[in-house]
Amino acid sequence: MDKKQRSIIVYSSPAGRTRHVAVVIKTVLDDMGCLPEIFDLGEKEDCQRLESAQKSFAIGDCLWIGSPVYTYHALPAVTEFIAKLSLNRGGFAVPFVTWGAVSSGLALYEMGRQLEDKGYHIAGAAKIAAQHSMLWQVKNPLGYGRPDSRDDGLIADLVKKVYAKINSNEVEGYPLEKLNYQPGPAQKAMQEMNLEKARPMFPKIEADKDLCSKCGACEKVCPVHAIRCSPYPRIDDKCIFCFNCVRLCEENAFKIDLSPLGDRLRNMAKENNEYPLSKTFV
Ligand SMILES: Cc1cc2nc3c(=O)[nH]c(=O)nc-3n(C[C@H](O)[C@H](O)[C@H](O)COP(=O)(O)O)c2cc1C
Incomplete structure (x- = not known):
């Protein structure tokens, strides 16, 4: 590397697939000698470190920012993080x-727009297919086995192209409109739907007191700190329905079966017919 810009990777990843992508980015950057810093928005300590790190984001630095798609949009933790960034005219973001x-x-278009509003040039972007995190109880869920090694290869290629671009002093950002790839008629419905509006459609998450061992594990795996165990878990409105508490409870105390959703989501996937599943933009 002939340039001394910092590389910062920030992500939210309740079920681990976005973290996987973030770690691939980090590994490639490590191999290139870039020494990236990496922050998980679900970890309190990382958020504290990030608060001081972001004060010194500078021209030429590159921010990699990752989110899962939840009801067509990025997670609130990610959009709120971008909203709080200081203006950085001349910074790069992916x-x-x-x-x-x-x-x-x-999600990708909206994140890109938010970053541009903060002065960042979009140096590239990626959408990566992943196993649907609501479907762990279903055989052969949507996105099964993804991200796979081919996805990892796409990401590695993106990282190298982005850094080649930055180092060639090409300051022209990637055209944001190209991230606005959803067909027109579908866009309006996507704009109108979000996690808040979907809230009443999700099952109530409540532990069965006969099964709950009051171990507190659910409180620890909640990425948005929405659970307090005193001694039984109580879940507040910060809940984003990642279902980590349900999925990771050793006693199966939440007794929620999301498998009936499998067919509905499969039909929605057929209707949307979005291909390719994984794509990079650079
Ligand atoms: C509440 C919720 C909403 C989701 N909404 C969508 C969606 O709109 N489109 C989609 O393709 N996947 C959707 N997913 C699946 C996730 O985007 C996908 O599994 C992602 O890789 C999860 O990332 P993570 O493993 O980093 O948490 C949703 C998952 C959850 C739990």
Whole structure:
């Protein structure tokens, strides 16, 4: 590397697929000698470190920012993080999303727009297919086995192209409109739907007191700190329905079966017919 810009990777990843992509980015950057810093928005300590790190984001630095797609959009933790960034005219940013093969929605475009409003040049972007995180109880879920080694290869290629671009002093950002790839008629419905509006459609997450061992594991795996165990878990409105508490409870105390959703989401995926599943933009 002939340039001394910092590389910062920030992500939210309740079920681990976006983290996988973030770690691939980090590994490639490590191999290139870039020494990236990496932050998980679900970890309190990382958020504290990030707060001081972001004060010194500078011209030429590159921010990699990743989110899963939830009801067509990026997670609030990610959009709120971008909203709080200081203006950095001349910084570079690469938004990336993982999605469960139903629809990658508007997340990438909206993240890109937010970053441009903060002065960042979009140096590239990626949407990467991933196993749908609501479907762990279903056999052969949507996105099964993704991201796979080919996805990892796409990401590695993106990282190298982005750094070649930055080092060639090409300051022209990637045209944002190209991230606005959803067909017109679908866009309006996607704009109108979000996690808040979907809230009443999700099952109530409540532990069965006869099964709950009061171990507190659910509180620890909640990425948005929405659970307090005193001694039984109580879940507040910060819940984003990642279902980590349900999926990771050793006693199966939440007794929620999401498998009936499998067919509905599969039909939605067929209707949307979004291909290719994984794509980089650079
Ligand atoms: C509440 C919720 C909403 C989701 N909405 C979408 C969606 O709109 N489109 C889609 O393709 N996948 C959707 N997914 C699947 C996730 O985007 C996908 O599994 C992602 O890779 C999860 O990332 P993570 O493993 O980093 O948490 C949703 C998952 C959850 C839990």
